[in-house]
Amino acid sequence: MRFVFAVVTLVVAALLVLLGLAQRTVFAPPDSVTSSITTRSDAPVTVIPAKALKGFAGRESIHIEGGSKAFAAYGRTTDIRGWVGDASYNQVSFDKTTQKLVTKTVQGDATTPDPADSDLWYQQYSGPELNFSLDAPDDISLLVASDGTSAAPKTVSVTWPLSTATPLVGPLISAGLLVFVVGILLFAWAIRHHRRTRGPRRNSGSRTRLPRSERRGSVRATRRAALGTGAGRGSRGRRMTAVVPVVLVATLGLAGCSSDYWPQPSSDGATSAATPTASATAVPQASDLQPPAVTTAQANRIVQRITATQNTADKNLDATLAATRFTGPALALRKANYAIRKADKTAAAPLSIPSGTVTLTLPQQVDTWPRTVFAVVQDSAADSKVSPVGVMLVQESARDPYKVDYLVGLEAGAKIPRVAPASIGAARLAPDVKLLTMEPDQLAAAYADILKSADASPSAKFFQKDGDTLRDKIGKPYKDAKKAKLPATASIAYTSDVGADPSIAFATIDAGAIVSVSLDEIETVKPTKAGAEVNTEGEVKSLSGVSKSTKGIVASYGVQLLFSVPPVGSSDKIVLLGFSQGLTSAKEAS
Template identity: 30%
Template sequence: MRFKISVALMVIGLLAIALGIAQRTVWAPPERASASYTADATAPVTVIEPEVFGVHEEEVDVSVEADGDFLLAIGRAGDVDAWVGEAAHTSLTGMEDGQLQGTVTEGDAKVPNPAGSDLWVSEEQAEGSLEHRWVAPADGEWSILLASDGSAPAPTNVTVTWPNDTSVPWSLALIILGALLVVLGVAMAVVSRRPNRQTPGNDSPGNDSGPSGGTAKRTVAGPATAPLAETDAAVPAGRADDTAPTRPGMENPEEGSRSSGRRSLMVRPALGLRAAAAAGTAVVLAAGTVLPAQAAASPEAEETAGSPVVQESQLTRIMDSVAASVSAADKARDAGKLEPRVGGAALTVREANYTVRAENGKAAAPVPVAAGPILASMVSTSEGWPRTVVTVTEGEDNPVPQVIVLTQQDPRSNYRMMGAMQMLPGTTFPQVSTETGGTPAVPLEAEEGLLYSPQAAVKMVAENLDSGKHQNKIGKNTFSDQIQKIQKDQVKSNKSADISFRRSVDNKSLSALRTADGGAVVFGHIKSVTRSVPAEAGATVELSPEFAALAGEDSTTEGVDVTYSEAVFLRVPPAGSDEELTVVGVAQGLVDAKLK
């Protein structure tokens, strides 16, 4: 009976081992899982939403097939949605029953070509097919945009693959259990085959056999029952000669019930990109300007800050494009080359300069714009538009650091340079509000948390340049000193003309960003008009070659209004501070000259 049980145990054990091995080989799940979406392409844009990439934390591959050329671009989910806007588009929204799910939204049948948009962190051009390994550029939600040229339908044949869960937890348990059953069965078989030995000289009553095999009676002297020898023991009927082997580790039930190991928990830190302005040490520049040292952000700034809308790679690409456009336009004296990357008063100033240089070849060229190296930056975290980015660069042709202000008016527009100002000697570029590199925008009319509102700050500087007002509220700076001296000299030296100055703030040009100390930086253009009229009737006002090139006349008996654009970059202290308003960077350029 014991032998039959042992055989059964061995058979069951071998089956368990075979089943465990089969789970790891023949029945093993595939190493990679996949899901696809295929539909007739009709919309000009396809968007792969963030939920699709949630199928695996580390490794997701995206395969796209199309008829012809197409673009794959990566951007923040909100930026992609904003760019798509009212356009017809196909959205891949996630998985269901092992398949990619998609929806089609009706809308505009054509969109601008999305290639080269500043919203994209990266983009790839392909023909026919493309294999892309998904890696999120930074924290937050990211999407993929697929498009052709904005007119033709976007690709809709998309497959997503990721590492499959190939773990078979019962496989090892079956193999171990099967091995134990086989060992137990073998042990029982060995025991069952051992002969049952009888103790010599210890015949039991009723079991004595004679020579013929019959039962013989024996008379024994002594006690009625003879004791067993000390070295032998009677084996009760039905009990095995040896006990079955016990399982290793079962001597202590408590120890056997403990887990064989600890489960480790790995925490992945969130990665974030610091803007260049968060450098750990101060850098003293040739012109006496200083980049900021690391500073602790104020609680107010931390609460309102978010992710920067432009990553470092984007900013480098944008600055390269801006500098290249400005350089090409300056060389050709062609304002049309500025249009894609320069706007506002910065565009108007260069247009005027090209006109003057066409009439007067000796006129000075505008100050060049350096793409880099980028010494510091401040990037808006505002999700809406317009958006503002500020950089500080220093190049070979422009060794004095420049504060360059870039603005993106809407999702489908690229960033354009609105101002390029030289930092004044002794000034410090303010620290961004948080270590993430982003800084929130500040409402232009808001004074809460600031010593002055952004609008009020620029107006104070304009009034100070006009008449010296607010002298005790604005820090001493070389620009104000020079402008006020030049104006006094002009009035004093021109006896035949009455000269006056008036300034107004171009409120449409203003932008403001929060700083680490709770203050703000403010950028804006001031329109400065110098009016010259003859002091006596019939007198003549002579115009300089630059003014004459714009006015179309060399002189006037009625008078002339000469307009300049004065770009200023200011630092506004936080509320309650005893600091002064600081002029960090400036630029002045001739815009127009009109006869009265």
């Protein structure tokens, strides 16, 4: 009976091990699931929101084909929707009942611009067929298109990984090995018991009886022969002793293998994190605010694209190309400079964005348009003497690229106020906000008066004088010196106009603001006697095309300014962080 128990135990052990191995072979679950859509509409765009991309958990592998050209990009959902606008598009969703992707067409405009290289995308892909993977956050969508004119690629498939965990493998195989050990022990016990109970068989025939002492010796010899010698018993003992460690090592090895082979504890009972206490000085969380206009990676890519366009336009004196990436006072200064350099090859180039690193990114908190981003760019050359530049970028609509509105060289030693990280961004303040020591739309006129009257200006008490090098370049000392050099037959007058572009103000952490403004410094030179002439020279001559005039010359210099403005009630002064200036127009007086 003991042998029966041992055999049954070994059979059970084998069945347990085989069942465990079957979990990883015959009964192994699939490692992925794929869902595809095939569109038949002529819509130029297909949009797949994050909810559809997250139909199953895990990183999505995406395949796109069906057309002469395929393009895909992902970005923030609000940005994708803003870019698509009123165009027709295929809207993809995930049907939870069938667990498949489905699509419907939303009718609208038949075409869109070419989506390639839009400043809105986090990443983009292009080619005859596309294969890529991403782990889509909840707030992004995927845009699929061709060139904006042709229909979007017809076939899009998404593959998700599935869990291949088989939590019964470990317990089954471990139990099988444990039962195997028990079976071996039972088998050994049965053999030992059988041999102990075996004795010499009775012989009914007549036989000479041995003396008792000899008979006992014969019995002992017989038993030794049946059980084996002492060396034999030791050998079996050693073999049995070796089997158990081997089995135990195998069991422990299995216990240390992949967690997919073992049941895992539920995360439902995880300890919840402590709730932070609200504080008046706490930095607002990103979820409480509008999202930043761009990420740091986007800002770097945008600046690189602008720099490449700028360098080509500056080299070829191409104002039309410059207009694709410059606007406002920054573009006006460049256009005039190109005209001057076409007439005078020795004229200096305008202030440019260096090919370097974006050391500060401050995007506006906004999910509509227009949008604004402030950035500081540092030349990458270790021995460069080029000062960092401050750039105000604006994007008028979702389909427009970011353009440089203000471009200034930072003053030596300029300290940018503390601002929120790029992942949070900052609010853009209204031009007439009352929370600063001076309203942003009043800064240009106030500073223009300082350039005209210096310390005698009523506004001088609000501005820091130390470190302001622009006052020496175009301020009252410069104006007085130029006036003194004129002959008695000519006069010069200076006036100022606030720039046509609105001020741009970003809130800082200390409740102050970084503010960009512009103004036009107008210089009018006229003859004072009948028949006298005014001679022009340098840039004024190159831009106006007039060498002398009996009527006079009017020259306008565009000035772009960047200020740090403290909050209302502060004893700190307004600091000029940077500036750029140059001739923007010159003509004969009427």
